[in-house]
Amino acid sequence: MLELRNAKESRGWVIRETHSPGAQLKDAGRMINRECGNHINIPELVTVGVALHDDPEPVVTTQEMEAFKNIAPEDIEKYLKAWGTILCRVPFMPALMPDLTISPYGVVLLGAFLDAHARFARSDDLGTLRYDAMLYIEEVCLDGTIICYQAGRNKMLRGFKDLATACLLTPRRLRDDFDANPELFCRNVREGTTRIKSRDYPSFMYPEDGYKKGRSDYGLCRGPFLVRCFHHIFTGKRNATVSACVGLKGGPRPVAELNKMSEVTPENIGYVAVLARFILNDQDAWHVDDNKFNSADFYNSLIHLFSNAEWRASTLKWWNEEVFGNNRSDSDDEDDGDNMYVRILAQRAAIKEHRRGEEMAHGKEDAWDHDSGAEDDSDKDMQELDYPEDGEEERDELDDLPEWF
Numbered sequence: 001m002l003e004l005r006n007a008k009e010s011r012g013w014v015i016r017e018t019h020s021p022g023a024q025l026k027d028a029g030r031m032i033n034r035e036c037g038n039h040i041n042i043p044e045l046v047t048v049g050v051a052l053h054d055d056p057e058p059v060v061t062t063q064e065m066e067a068f069k070n071i072a073p074e075d076i077e078k079y080l081k082a083w084g085t086i087l088c089r090v091p092f093m094p095a096l097m098p099d100l101t102i103s104p105y106g107v108v109l110l111g112a113f114l115d116a117h118a119r120f121a122r123s124d125d126l127g128t129l130r131y132d133a134m135l136y137i138e139e140v141c142l143d144g145t146i147i148c149y150q151a152g153r154n155k156m157l158r159g160f161k162d163l164a165t166a167c168l169l170t171p172r173r174l175r176d177d178f179d180a181n182p183e184l185f186c187r188n189v190r191e192g193t194t195r196i197k198s199r200d201y202p203s204f205m206y207p208e209d210g211y212k213k214g215r216s217d218y219g220l221c222r223g224p225f226l227v228r229c230f231h232h233i234f235t236g237k238r239n240a241t242v243s244a245c246v247g248l249k250g251g252p253r254p255v256a257e258l259n260k261m262s263e264v265t266p267e268n269i270g271y272v273a274v275l276a277r278f279i280l281n282d283q284d285a286w287h288v289d290d291n292k293f294n295s296a297d298f299y300n301s302l303i304h305l306f307s308n309a310e311w312r313a314s315t316l317k318w319w320n321e322e323v324f325g326n327n328r329s330d331s332d333d334e335d336d337g338d339n340m341y342v343r344i345l346a347q348r349a350a351i352k353e354h355r356r357g358e359e360m361a362h363g364k365e366d367a368w369d370h371d372s373g374a375e376d377d378s379d380k381d382m383q384e385l386d387y388p389e390d391g392e393e394e395r396d397e398l399d400d401l402p403e404w405f
Contacts, residue, residue, distance in 0.1 A: 004113050013116040021092060025110075028089040029117030031259055034125075034233075035267055036082045037303070038274050039288065039296040042118055043111035048076060049083030050100045050107050086114075122275070125233050126286065129279045130155065132237060136228040137164050140208065142179050160186040168225055169280050171200035172211050198297035204276060217305065221269055221315055227322060229276045234261065234268070235323060236387030262326075264319040266306040270299045 007013045015022040032042060048068065052058040059076050062068035068076070087093050100106050131153055140147045149164040151157035158165040166186045170178040174194070178185040188194040201216075204226055210219030231240040236254035255261070275297045282292050288295050306312045320326050320361035 001008040004109050006234050007113065008109065011083070012120075013113055018032075024092075025089050025113065026117045027259075028086050029114035030121035031089065032082060032086070032114060033122050034255070034271050035085055035265070036078070036262075037267055037270055037299050039299060040078065040082060042115035044071070045079045045082050046111035046114060047107055048079040049086070050081060050097065052076070053083060053087075053097065066286075106164065114244060119173070122286070125275055126278065128227060128237070129232060129275060132232060133276070133279045135231055136225050136232075138170065138208070138224065138242060140164070142168055142182065147182065156282050156284050158280060160189040161282055165280045168204035169196070171196060172203045172206050173200060173213075173216070175203055175211075196291070196293050198292075198294045199301045201298075201302070202280075204275060204280065217311055220305070221273070221302075222318060226269075226273060226276055229279070230264075230269070230272045230323065233272060233275070256323075262324060264305050264316060264323055266312070266316070269319065270302050273302060274299050298379075 003015065003017075003020060003121040004025070007015055007022060013026075015024050016025045029042075030089075032040065032045075048058075048062075048071070051065075051068070052061060055061050058080060059073045062071060062073075062076050071079075096106075100110065134149050134151075137149045147163045147167055148164065151162040151165065159169065160166045163182050163186065166182065166189075167178060170185070174185075185194065189196060201220060204223045205221060206219045206223050208224075212218040212223060231237075234254060234256040236252075239254075277293075277295065277298070278286065278290070283290060306315070
């Protein structure tokens, strides 16, 4: 913990070593928001994790503890899940637990350190998107009028002051109103006549032609702007568009590679969705609220939709193919059993059973020969059985297989 104390005294919780314990904690902190969402209370997460990490019934225990009884059970579960992720990323963390359980200062210090680096990571992600993401806005043609981004590098002219960003921010269920008269719709939003609610998912969450009014979750989380922002943050700018990755080499290793990410989670999608919406609005600095739109409510409602198993599986399958080019639901671990491995095991089992039957049969013959005083000719029998004369028909194709098989 000495390294964290020194980092606290420096400006910005700086860890200069790249392979020290503090560096591993820093890397773990930078992934917390990316893996658990922008609105998780990290100091509280650390406090709960240290106190309840080995408790068999943590939710029940919290109801009996004055410090935790006001924390919702679902938040306790979320904290412990996040704490488990931190333990996996920091191999030496279990060794710190005995000291942390008796050191309130150590818990506070660790919570503040992880929280600081989680914020730094979010700031870095927003910084990379601030201008580059505007290149991912596609032109839209409405009644012969082409809508394209016009605000340039001035973020305070985005939101419902620019028609292109307004088009992406408009709730998908209200797109017909926007398309009918974009200027009027934007003015109504700016004046408060039309309210943008937190759980009205914006148009950038859907493909332009991928929305069904009777099935609002169809196409949700598959919008091209969202996907490009995801690529920009996790797999690198070169992968955000097809044209950007052609012929490009070198550059820093992307977040997904550095952290050995192999699949997309709902929390990853929710994290990027919140950042993408902020990049499109006209706020110059990060805020949870944008007028009446609360990003925490937006994130939580989106994550809750993934509780539907069928939609979750379909959406994550699509994302994993889109981002990593794989389909975990169609892996070798879940094939139909018709493969060479299974066939070899079955053939070996058949050979073993066949030989066991022959051995039992010869055993009976030998016993009869012994009782009658006849010479034991089992060796001859086995020789004839294993090596038939030339031209003699084989009894079974299994007999020709090598002995080790």
